Amino acid sequence: MSQTTILRDRVKDHLLGQIENGELVIGKTINLAALSRTIGISVTPIREALSQLEQARVIKAIPNRGFVVTDLTIIEAKNLYETIAQLEVMALEASTFEPGDIEALRNKTEQLQEEKSLNNRFEFHRLLIKNCTNSVLLQTLESLKVRLRFYEQAHATDSIFFETANRQNRSIVQAIAQDNIPTAALILKMNWMAVLEHVQLKINGQTVENQNKSN
Template structure:
């Protein structure tokens, strides 16, 4: 991984953490110079990271103001989850899994079950989905998924903290793994769709818009 990519990821991680903590509020302008001083990264990779976050619709570029945190909408969340579900189904349908692949999924699911905080649960859940589509050879599809997931990560950092939510996720992930073990991809994709729709409904209810 090149240095510029590492720096951009550091910037994106920092900004997402600030949004999660409420330190960057919706509509608030991001001060590039202050951000550069705070995290010790030059303005150029910061601009590049902000442009990527804009593409993911986490922030907006406003003329004469700069970059601001985008407003969340319930409709956008629903559309994003539906799109991601369809793309992951396409990726899963074109994948084949070895015993080692199934073992990696199982270990990742164990990390999710053992996670002790919202942040680590969220990281483990997204890691599970990354592994689920990792065997797909369509790199364009995977890049689109990455961009869209950056946006829903924004939603879930603020709203997905209910323990019962993760219990349902665990049950569905276990069922997906079992279906893959049995080489029953149609069942795995059906459960995968149910998983994303469940998450979508939960996040929509939490937004209360």
């Protein structure tokens, strides 16, 4: 691995950490000079990392302003969730599970019940498909889920959302434990579609609220 690639990956890891921690939000401009000082890396690999995130539709370049985290839309949410649902079902169907894997999934559902956080939710889905051997599929999902975090950070953080999603998580694990992957895949797709519906309702509600304020 080249030095440039290593530096670029360090920048991406730093920015992804900011996304996970809620420090990088919609509409925020990424200051290249400040970022360079913070992580001690020159501007060139930073630009390369930002270009990769732009290709993943996480950010966009605006003339005379720089890189900005892009706005959320109902159409993009629909496309993202439907695509991720299909791909994750494919990854699940291509996975095998040992008793230790099932136990790890059960433990994560219990942790999510106690600590309702997006990091735990995304970790459950990572554990669910980690045994899939299709690396291209996993990399594609990882890239799409970076953008997805912005939707869930903005619209999917209430207790009801987590409780509903985690009930379906338990059903998925139960089906896997019974060696019933088709049922697990069906519930998994329903899980993503339920989250999509929740996010769409929140976006619609926010849109109506903003329109009322402007009138």
